[in-house]
Amino acid sequence: xxxxxxxxxxxxxxxxxxxxxxxxxxxxxxxxxxxxxxxxxxxxxxxxxxxxxxxxxxxxxxxxxxxxxxxxxxxxxxxxxxxxxxxxxxxxxxxxxxxxxxxxxxxxxxxxxxxxxxxxxxxxxxxxxxxxxxxxxxxxxxxxxxxxxxxxxxxxxxxxx
Amino acid sequence: xxxxxxxxxxxxxxxxxxxxxxxxxxxxxxxxxxxxxxxxxxxxxxxxxxxxxxxxxxxxxxxxxxxxxxxxxxxxxxxxxxxxxxxxxxxxxxxxxxxxxxxxxxxxxxxxxxxxxxxxxxxxxxxxxxxxx
Numbered sequence: 001x002x003x004x005x006x007x008x009x010x011x012x013x014x015x016x017x018x019x020x021x022x023x024x025x026x027x028x029x030x031x032x033x034x035x036x037x038x039x040x041x042x043x044x045x046x047x048x049x050x051x052x053x054x055x056x057x058x059x060x061x062x063x064x065x066x067x068x069x070x071x072x073x074x075x076x077x078x079x080x081x082x083x084x085x086x087x088x089x090x091x092x093x094x095x096x097x098x099x100x101x102x103x104x105x106x107x108x109x110x111x112x113x114x115x116x117x118x119x120x121x122x123x124x125x126x127x128x129x130x131x132x133x134x135x136x137x138x139x140x141x142x143x144x145x146x147x148x149x150x151x152x153x154x155x156x157x158x159x160x161x
Numbered sequence: 162x163x164x165x166x167x168x169x170x171x172x173x174x175x176x177x178x179x180x181x182x183x184x185x186x187x188x189x190x191x192x193x194x195x196x197x198x199x200x201x202x203x204x205x206x207x208x209x210x211x212x213x214x215x216x217x218x219x220x221x222x223x224x225x226x227x228x229x230x231x232x233x234x235x236x237x238x239x240x241x242x243x244x245x246x247x248x249x250x251x252x253x254x255x256x257x258x259x260x261x262x263x264x265x266x267x268x269x270x271x272x273x274x275x276x277x278x279x280x281x282x283x284x285x286x287x288x289x290x291x292x293x294x
Contacts, residue, residue, distance in 0.1 A: 071202050074181075098218065099209045122205050 005049035075117035
């Protein structure tokens with residue numbers, strides 16, 4: 001299953017901030033049920049996208065050598081996001097250490113704020129992983145690696161502003 | 162050198178932020194789980210915030226050794242921490258007051274040891290060691 005809730009990074013400042021976008025398409029399965037005739041992006045999936053943006057910002061600090069797991073989040077929503085909108089996820093690093101990291105994030109659409117959240121991530125060593133976890137660095141593998149490459153390309157200086 | 166009250170005030174503000182509780186709920190005697198409704202993940206959050214607030218490193222399981230006796234027959238007999246376990250517990254948590262726990266050392270009562278006072282005492286020791294270094 002694909003579980004990537006951002007389309008691409010548009011800015012990435014190592015250890016400081018990251019911006020990613022997510023275009024909401026009516027073709028996405030969840031709009032079928034949520035809700036018929038009123039396609040609202042589920043709030044949990046918006047937060048998943050924001051957390052993925054923040055998680056990659058945090059993971060990159062240690063060159064993705066440590067597992068970064070979402071630990072705790074407090075969020076506030078201003079309004080619904082509907083199919084057809086483009087969400088802009090912005091996260092800023094508040095604090096990072098051995099134990100974990102904290103980021104603050106905002107979701108905007110067309111300059112209007114949709115939500116904001118504070119997210120805490122834990123650095124989880126391999127020995128604390130559930131038994132049977134195949135790769136000690138499972139978080140940053142699979143489909144996320146594609147985004148990592150995008151994140152790296154977004155760190156290149158923007159030539160056209 | 163910070164006084165106990167100064168440490169307490171900082172710990173209180175940390176807990177107010179981490180657990181979304183009111184100032185007056187955070188007394189020295191308050192239990193993190195029983196009184197302040199902290200969940201497992203909150204312990205990680207608290208440790209992380211304390212490290213930043215006090216500029217100290219708190220190794221995993223040092224302040225809140227939650228998994229210390231899980232399923233360990235050497236330290237636990239019939240769901241109770243035995244004599245060997247109590248010695249070990251005091252060794253691992255020298256800043257904890259085990260007086261009450263000794264009276265009823267059921268494993269599930271161990272979480273009552275995690276009080277605001279425990280954090281303050283732990284940090285007192287930590288900061289003193291840091292100052293001495």
